[in-house]
Amino acid sequence: MPSPSSTIADARDLQELVRLSDLHPKRRRQAMSRAGRLSQIDRLSRWSATGLAVIAGASIYAAVVAGQLTPFRSAVWILLVLAGVWTCRKYQANYRTGDVICARPFRWRANYTACLSVLGVAFGCGAVLLVDDSTSSFFVLQIIAMTLAGSTISGIAHAAHPPSVISIVLPPVIFCFAAAAKGGLTGYMLYGVIAGVVFCIATTAFAAAAMDFEARRRHPRTTFLRGEVADYGASRYRGTEPNAIVASPADAIAQ
Numbered sequence: 419m420p421s422p423s424s425t426i427a428d429a430r431d432l433q434e435l436v437r438l439s440d441l442h443p444k445r446r447r448q449a450m451s452r453a454g455r456l457s458q459i460d461r462l463s464r465w466s467a468t469g470l471a472v473i474a475g476a477s478i479y480a481a482v483v484a485g486q487l488t489p490f491r492s493a494v495w496i497l498l499v500l501a502g503v504w505t506c507r508k509y510q511a512n513y514r515t516g517d518v519i520c521a522r523p524f525r526w527r528a529n530y531t532a533c534l535s536v537l538g539v540a541f542g543c544g545a546v547l548l549v550d551d552s553t554s555s556f557f558v559l560q561i562i563a564m565t566l567a568g569s570t571i572s573g574i575a576h577a578a579h580p581p582s583v584i585s586i587v588l589p590p591v592i593f594c595f596a597a598a599a600k601g602g603l604t605g606y607m608l609y610g611v612i613a614g615v616v617f618c619i620a621t622t623a624f625a626a627a628a629m630d631f632e633a634r635r636r637h638p639r640t641t642f643l644r645g646e647v648a649d650y651g652a653s654r655y656r657g658t659e660p661n662a663i664v665a666s667p668a669d670a671i672a673q
Contacts (some may be wrong), residue, residue: 450630454637458629459523461578463513466530469575469586470510473541474503476568480561484548487557495544502537509533527579534576535585541568542590545597558601559610562594566614573622577629583622591615 450458481496509530513523545565549558569590576582598611 448639450634451637451639454633456523457637458578458633459527461629462527462530462576462582463510465575465578466510466582467507469572470503470507470537472571472575473537473568473586474500476564477503477541477544480544480548480564484557484561487553488548488550491547495540495547498540499537499544502533502540506530506533506537527582531579531582531585534582535589538569538586538589541565541586542593545590545593546600549597549601551600553601555601555603555607558597558603559607562597562611563614565590565594565597566618570618570621573618574625577622577625578633580626580630583626587618587622591618 477496477499481492485492509526513526513530542565545561548561569587573583573587576586594611594615598608603611
């Protein structure tokens with residue numbers, strides 16, 4: 419039999435352990451429900467066409483402006499970008515019409531994001547390819563502005579899938595900094611490039627977070643409720659009423 423002094427010591431140890439322990443542990447954020455992810459894939463397939471159109475328009479404008487100074491580079495670059503836009507648009511159209519892979523939405527999203535990453539690199543490298551050592555600072559700033567504008571709008575159009583946002587935003591941002599260094603931008607022009615990059619990243623990140631929050635709100639996880647309904651159905655099949663659950667599936671859903 420333990421002595422009273424050892425019992426008091428053990429109690430004090432337990433009290434100290436409780437005091438030092440975290441009574442409110444941090445919970446990991448639950449993954450989005452399958453219905454929410456499917457709704458995000460549907461939004462991605464519907465809105466991505468707008469982002470691709472913006473990329474094509476910004477590329478054509480930049481190629482026409484830069485074609486007066488570097489026609490060969492502009493022609494090669496616009497062909498690369500349009501090939502990437504055509505491939506991504508083909509994936510998007512096939513999914514929307516149900517021709518190829520509409521029965522496997524997650525695989526389609528992975529394939530589309532892979533193509534979009536190639537398009538992001540092709541679109542972003544124009545900020546370096548179209549800039550020459552003899553070009554003026556205003557021309558360099560104009561090309562960078564067009565690249566950031568196209569990336570921002572296209573990133574918002576792909577906000578339903580964060581990896582797609584990264585694929586279409588991150589490469590142009592990196593190439594814009596490389597173009598600013600190659601063009602020798604300093605002073606207020608360099609500060610303007612930094613401000614444009616910060617605005618691009620912040621806007622697309624906010625759009626992706628807002629989409630994620632909306633999908634989680636509209637399609638919450640219902641694993642616990644489905645388990646209650648399944649237990650109720652099993653008990654009715656056995657001919658016995660459940661004891662630890664509610665009276666009916668409708669009451670389980672209402673709770």
